[in-house]
Amino acid sequence: MVYTRTESRCDRDALVTTPGPRLVPAPRLEPPTESRTSTVQPIPKAVPARPPIDHGPFPMWSENGDIREQTWHLLANILEVLDHRRTARQLRNHLSRPMIASLETRAKTTRGQRQLHTLHICRPRPDVIEACATVWVREPARPPRAVAIAARLEHRQRRWLCTAFRSM
Known part of the structure; x- marks a missing residue:
């Protein structure tokens, strides 16, 4: 039984009993018997996977040194x-024409000041860098x-x- 107080001002201390939830014991779970398991089909074995292709040392994460520094400066x-604070034409040696x-x-519609905070680099191929970063x-x-920002850099014509x- 659950006891609740009534809302009447005259009879504040009177308790009203209302029926509570009924508790019923849970049914017992038993493991399957021999007769139940005989109808179960065996699980077929998985087809063996092809051996992995060796791409050499790629993809490579956490590039350090010159590549990381150049990527940081380019994104900044x-x-x-x-x-x-800069025109896109000033970066023409480092950006593709569509970029x-x-x-x-994009510069026409953005406002505020951005500051590069973190940088993560992956090289899926020797001539490609994929970077993601957080910006304040x-x-x-x-x-x-x-x-969050993401960028793709490709090595073309020695740059x-x-x-x-x-x-994003």
């Missing part, structure tokens, strides 16, 4: 384009917020070109 420069047009268009965005009259950039 791209963020400066979005902050209106230059894309950044010029500070806008007037708003608290700072974190945004690294950013061929894709995405802000």
